[in-house]
Amino acid sequence: MARSSDPERRTSVDQGDGPDQADVTDVSSDPLRPSDHYDSAPARTPGDQGAGSADIVQPRLGLVGYLRFFWRQLTSMKTALFLLMLLAVAAIPGSLVPQRTSDPNGVVQYRAEHPDLFPVLDKLGVFDTYSSPWFSAVYLLLFISLIGCIVPRTKHHFEALRSKPPKTPARLSRLAGYRSVTLQTAGGAADAALAPASVVEQARAQLRRAGYRTQVFGDSVSAERGYLRETGNLVFHTALVGVLLTVGIGGGFGYTGQRVVVEGQTFTNALVSYDSFNPGRWFSDAQLSPYNITLDKFTTTYEESNADALGQPLDYTADVTTTTQSGETSEHEIKVNSPLSIGGSNVYLLGNGYAVDVTVKAPDGSVAFRDTIPFLPQDANLTSQGVVKVPDGLSDQIGMIGFFYPSAVETGDGSGILASSYPDLLNPVLSLNVYQGDLGLDAGVPQSVYSLDTDGMTEIAGAAADQSALQLSPGTTADLPDGLGTVTLSDVKRFASLDVHHDPSQLWVLLFAGLVFAGLLTALFVPRRRVWVKATTTDGGVLLEYAGLARGEDPTLARAVRDIARTHLAGLGVPADAARAATSDDDRSDDQSDDPSAAAASPSGSTSNDPARSTEAPSRAGRRMRP
Amino acid sequence: MTEDLANFSLVAVYSAMAIYTISFVAFALDLAKRSGDAQQAPASSVAATAGPDVGSARGAGRGSARAAVSGGSTIVLDREAATAVSTGDGRGDGPDGTSGPGSTRRRRGSSFERVATAMMVLGLLVHVSSVVTRGLAADRVPWANMFEFSLTGTAIIVAVYLVAGRFVDLSFLGAYVMGLNLVLLAIGSVNYYVEVVPLQPALQSAWLVIHVLVAILGTGFFAIAAGLSIAQLIQTKREQARLSGLRFMDTLPAADRLEDLAYRVALVGFVLWTFTLIAGAVWAERAWGRYWGWDTKEVWTFIIWVLYAGYIHARATRGWRGARSSWLSIIGFAAVLFNFGVVNVFFKGLHAYSGL
Ligand code: HEM
Numbered sequence: 001m002a003r004s005s006d007p008e009r010r011t012s013v014d015q016g017d018g019p020d021q022a023d024v025t026d027v028s029s030d031p032l033r034p035s036d037h038y039d040s041a042p043a044r045t046p047g048d049q050g051a052g053s054a055d056i057v058q059p060r061l062g063l064v065g066y067l068r069f070f071w072r073q074l075t076s077m078k079t080a081l082f083l084l085m086l087l088a089v090a091a092i093p094g095s096l097v098p099q100r101t102s103d104p105n106g107v108v109q110y111r112a113e114h115p116d117l118f119p120v121l122d123k124l125g126v127f128d129t130y131s132s133p134w135f136s137a138v139y140l141l142l143f144i145s146l147i148g149c150i151v152p153r154t155k156h157h158f159e160a161l162r163s164k165p166p167k168t169p170a171r172l173s174r175l176a177g178y179r180s181v182t183l184q185t186a187g188g189a190a191d192a193a194l195a196p197a198s199v200v201e202q203a204r205a206q207l208r209r210a211g212y213r214t215q216v217f218g219d220s221v222s223a224e225r226g227y228l229r230e231t232g233n234l235v236f237h238t239a240l241v242g243v244l245l246t247v248g249i250g251g252g253f254g255y256t257g258q259r260v261v262v263e264g265q266t267f268t269n270a271l272v273s274y275d276s277f278n279p280g281r282w283f284s285d286a287q288l289s290p291y292n293i294t295l296d297k298f299t300t301t302y303e304e305s306n307a308d309a310l311g312q313p314l315d316y317t318a319d320v321t322t323t324t325q326s327g328e329t330s331e332h333e334i335k336v337n338s339p340l341s342i343g344g345s346n347v348y349l350l351g352n353g354y355a356v357d358v359t360v361k362a363p364d365g366s367v368a369f370r371d372t373i374p375f376l377p378q379d380a381n382l383t384s385q386g387v388v389k390v391p392d393g394l395s396d397q398i399g400m401i402g403f404f405y406p407s408a409v410e411t412g413d414g415s416g417i418l419a420s421s422y423p424d425l426l427n428p429v430l431s432l433n434v435y436q437g438d439l440g441l442d443a444g445v446p447q448s449v450y451s452l453d454t455d456g457m458t459e460i461a462g463a464a465a466d467q468s469a470l471q472l473s474p475g476t477t478a479d480l481p482d483g484l485g486t487v488t489l490s491d492v493k494r495f496a497s498l499d500v501h502h503d504p505s506q507l508w509v510l511l512f513a514g515l516v517f518a519g520l521l522t523a524l525f526v527p528r529r530r531v532w533v534k535a536t537t538t539d540g541g542v543l544l545e546y547a548g549l550a551r552g553e554d555p556t557l558a559r560a561v562r563d564i565a566r567t568h569l570a571g572l573g574v575p576a577d578a579a580r581a582a583t584s585d586d587d588r589s590d591d592q593s594d595d596p597s598a599a600a601a602s603p604s605g606s607t608s609n610d611p612a613r614s615t616e617a618p619s620r621a622g623r624r625m626r627p
Numbered sequence: 628m629t630e631d632l633a634n635f636s637l638v639a640v641y642s643a644m645a646i647y648t649i650s651f652v653a654f655a656l657d658l659a660k661r662s663g664d665a666q667q668a669p670a671s672s673v674a675a676t677a678g679p680d681v682g683s684a685r686g687a688g689r690g691s692a693r694a695a696v697s698g699g700s701t702i703v704l705d706r707e708a709a710t711a712v713s714t715g716d717g718r719g720d721g722p723d724g725t726s727g728p729g730s731t732r733r734r735r736g737s738s739f740e741r742v743a744t745a746m747m748v749l750g751l752l753v754h755v756s757s758v759v760t761r762g763l764a765a766d767r768v769p770w771a772n773m774f775e776f777s778l779t780g781t782a783i784i785v786a787v788y789l790v791a792g793r794f795v796d797l798s799f800l801g802a803y804v805m806g807l808n809l810v811l812l813a814i815g816s817v818n819y820y821v822e823v824v825p826l827q828p829a830l831q832s833a834w835l836v837i838h839v840l841v842a843i844l845g846t847g848f849f850a851i852a853a854g855l856s857i858a859q860l861i862q863t864k865r866e867q868a869r870l871s872g873l874r875f876m877d878t879l880p881a882a883d884r885l886e887d888l889a890y891r892v893a894l895v896g897f898v899l900w901t902f903t904l905i906a907g908a909v910w911a912e913r914a915w916g917r918y919w920g921w922d923t924k925e926v927w928t929f930i931i932w933v934l935y936a937g938y939i940h941a942r943a944t945r946g947w948r949g950a951r952s953s954w955l956s957i958i959g960f961a962a963v964l965f966n967f968g969v970v971n972v973f974f975k976g977l978h979a980y981s982g983l
Contacts, residue, residue: 036945077944084937088930095926095974102920130921182701247919256916306629309824316828336828337914348916499916506918513905520901524894540701555891574702582700 034077034149039552074141075148083142090138094129097121101128143244150237157230165213168220168532175532175547177561181569181582184541194542194572196535203533203568210564212531220534225527229552232522235515242512250505252281255288260374262355262495266294269343269500287502289343292323296331298352298494302424311381311422318349318496334498344502351497353377353384354404356430357490360390363483368393374495375404376450381420382406387452388432389439394485399435399452401462404428404492416468430489432470433462434480527554531564544568546583632764633823639757640778640816644809646750651805653743658802660737661875740798747785747805754782765823770839771830773971777815780843780967781808787847795888799879803854814968834910842903846963848896849935853960855889856953863950886953890942893956897935904932923974927966934959 033039073079098106107127111118125132172178183194196219204214204221212223257274261267269291271277301315318334322342334340340347353375360369368390375386388400407422408429418429437457441447459465460481470478472489479486528551536543546568548561562583569579758779762769770779788804791797826835862882879885907928912918919925938959941952 033943037943038945038948039943077940078946081937081940081944081947084933084940088933088937091926091930091933094921095923095930095970099921102922184701184703303825306824308822312824313828314825315831337832339913339916346916350916501916506912509918510909513908517898517901517905520898524898553887553890553894555887569702578702582702 033153034075034080035072036077071148074145080142080145080149083138083145086138087142090135091129093126094135097126099127099129101130139244143241146237146241150234150241153230154234154238157227157234160230161227164215165222165224165530168217168222168534172532172534172545172547175549177558178545178547179562179565179583180543180545181565182538182540182543183569183572183574196537196542199535199542199544199572200533202571203535203564206568206571207531207533207564219536220532222530222532224530226529226551228522229526229528230523232519232524232526234519236519236523239512239515239519243509243516246505246508246512250508251503253283253287253505254501254503255279255283256502257500258350258497259500260495260497261293261295262372262374263295263298263493265372266292267498268292269345274500287344289345290325291343293340293342293347293498294321294323295319295496296321298496300352300424300494302422311424313423316349316352316496318352318498334496346501348499348501349496350499351377353382353495353497354406354428355493355495356386356402356404357493358388358430359488359490360388360394360398360480360485361488362394362485366393368485372493373402373449375402379420380423382423383420385450387450389441389449389452391439391441396436396484397439397441398480398484399437399439399454399457400432400487401435401452401454402433403431405431406492418471425492428474428492430472430492432472432478432487434460434465434470436460436482436484524553527556527560528552529554529557529560531561533564533568629764629766629823632760636757636761636764636778637816637820639753639760640812643750643754643757644812644816646746646753647805647809647812650743650746650750651802651809653739653746654798654801654805657737657739657743657798658875660739661799661878740801743801743805744792744798747801748789751782751785751789754778754785758782761823765825767826768836768840770843771826771835772821772824773819773967774815774821776839776843776967777811777819780846781812781815783843783847784808784811784850787844787851791851791892797851797888799858799875800851800854803857804851807850807854829914832910832913834906834913838903838906838910841899841906845896845899845903846967848892848899849956849960849963852889852893852896853957855885855892856956859885859889859953860950860957863953882949886942886949889953889956893935893938893959897932897939900928900932900935904928923970924966927962927970931959931962931966934962 098104098110100107110127121127125134129135169175173180185194200216200219200221204216204223207214207221207223210225212225213227214221214223216222255278257277259267259274267273269288271285271288295318297319299315299317299319300313303309303312303314306312316336319331320334320340321329321331322340323329324343332340334347334349336349339349354377355372355374357372358369359367362368369388371388373386373388375384377384384404384406386402386404388398388402390398390400403418405418405420406424406428407420407426408418409421409427411417411419418431435452435454435457440453440456447453461467462469465481467481470480470487472478472487474489474492477486477488530549530551532545532547534545536545544565546561546565548557550557565583566576566579569582570576574582758769761775761778765771765775769775784804785808788797788800858876858879859882862876862879862885865876866882880888907925908918911920911922911925934955938952938955941947941955944952
């Protein structure tokens, strides 16, 4: 029994320590934890390692029995643990291959690079990992398990909140932080002030002030505190469900849309004006509040002095004028990290680039085409690519694939191929490869404005043609081959790519995330403990016993019991230093150093010159009374 | 000016690494010396650590330290002057001076250990000067690319270790901390070094300060927790197999005590990581227009969070306490390192801020 003398035995419960522990366990008033929680009532076999097996008592179960059995299994700690691990593993594939939702181009590229592997992986849903059936199955099971866990625990916790602290165990000496002190009056016997009842009453008042819920049982007081710990735990787990629900359901009411707006253009918040639009499941047109955003000016700042970062963008600012439905006009700035909030939606600045003003004229001078065409940036120096399609107005249909170089330089290999050396407009050049033939627009198949299907066309200017690509700087005009007409680059402008998001659930998600965090803090750092103070009259005076029991992780329990004892003794008129000496711990490092100031005050160190110390030497190992 | 400061910063890192190396060697010598001490210590059989005390809340008190039991004190209440008188029943404790195996009593550090700690503190001062000058050179917080994460992160690991060491004796982890730090710093300053460049627009946010700093802090706690878990695993192996090798392990706390320490440190890390996750989502909403998009970095932050949630559950699950749960803490930290060293560099995603 040497080990039971260890006053630090916190959870004697799971040790199968004998019948005298039963009063301490007091399962009924504990928050109901899953049956294989380390702190829950012991399994049938002491030291049983497979706790689940203890639950299977009968070989033949009815349907209800089976259901109950599975439900038990699903809501056990082991299953929660297993599902959590499974969730972590299941999340990995999605980080190894591009995802359709976040990187659609990456998926296309992956398909081109791994033509054999792609179909297999695609079957498995790896490119949509986070909406795939197997990933969903894992987290749904986990959350069912979670709910199955929360509900009974919440019920029990409400009961625990209303119930009284449990009866004082028969033998306090087995519990954590146990210490005992016998108080005598100078005369030898205990006087009236030291009558157990009044001493216990005093302890009760003290514990009450310290936030304990108390109950007097005869000559002892039983106290409990830290119900907030379990509350925090339940809030935490419930808020996780809240996050899942708000993310899952809430997203269905929102929408996201993208739109490229060139300087001077106005964007109207209506379905038709979006370049792309992803409505949530329950989206309706009526949700789009009609407002206008005009991009007045788009400014970029580039690093000009730091040789290691020349041309690195330092700032993007979109100056916009907005008009709301009621006709109110106002000016705003949209920046990265600083979206514009308007009409219940947020407008984010997610990209930018150059747009070219191109005019194509027929030989007779009539305008066949005039438009501002956004070119998509291809690299950090904003080499950009775009397409000009001229279906009408010339003798034949024309398509042009253009490259725009904001700061054109020759690549230097003599081939005349250009590159951009800087993202700003230092030497803007537009290079156009011209194709003649059928643009394929009549087939009725929608085409991307950013790509040209050259299948039915012949290149008439460019690398594969007799004539080299047309090169234009702003304000210049070039002749199209074969006398087809002319093309003019009248201006170069900036465009901003705006994302419009509306997500009514966002605030709810944030609220639940905040609850997750707050619940976590309380669940982890509020100590939940029981403390008992007991007074017994003996021949020598009155024997005071103090002990505690932790529910869950509680590293400071022993110290708390010690401090309660000290305060209590001081309240009974014991001078502080004597009380300290009589209740001091052994000099375990953590006890001292958990609280450096206490180390100095504690007489337990061998360097202490506390006068009480000399008589105190043998009592280090915790004070146990062996009457 | 910027260049001077950046160069000073670089010189300071290398100086700090030199000092850390001395510290590392001294910690290693200290461990070696512990082997000798443990051999000489009376009654230092490993069997004692393997005693039935598993489950004691603090792993304290085993072997001779607890063999005997004393009675409670008696206080004679004079109302004028009280004195405490012990009523030792004659069986009183023996002197408890030796720190037996598994004792958590603060050892008197060897001179190696004192040198090692002093060098570690000195190294940290130089290291911090490097962090600060890097920040001054860049005119912003020094954690905006991989090199800077490594630089600041390693300083924080040392700081967390030293601060935690003020509360509990962690001197046995010194060699681990210094070794880990040297490896990370070397990789950071050789492979990840980049010149000072300004922040790109997406990073210009107060969240850079908060989100990334808290992430680095969390990493610091996870690093210490993983070290404790490794020590716990070794200790458990020795206790179970009653191995007598690795004698210096006798001077370490018992496995269950190490487990408690690891758990507490990891909890702090977990709280910080939870905050990182939430703050990251808030920032992502500002910068990218959505709070969660399963970007690779988001995925890995989530995986790490789930792994540590698993660790916490494992600690609370019967049959999983002890060595089994400690593997999860180690796997969790491995995932943290992977997230930093591999995901940042080789995986594609919006978090393309490695600066490489
Ligand atoms: C979405 C999945 C889950 C996550 C992320 C999660 C996370 C956590 C975290 C962080 C803690 C420690 C904080 C605290 O004590 O409140 C915890 C504790 C706990 N969880 Fe969960 N949990 C999940 C699911 C579950 C499920 C399904 C169960 C039921 C089987 C469960 C039962 C518990 C219990 C009993 C504790 C207290 C542990 C202790 O006493 O130390 N959890 N959980």
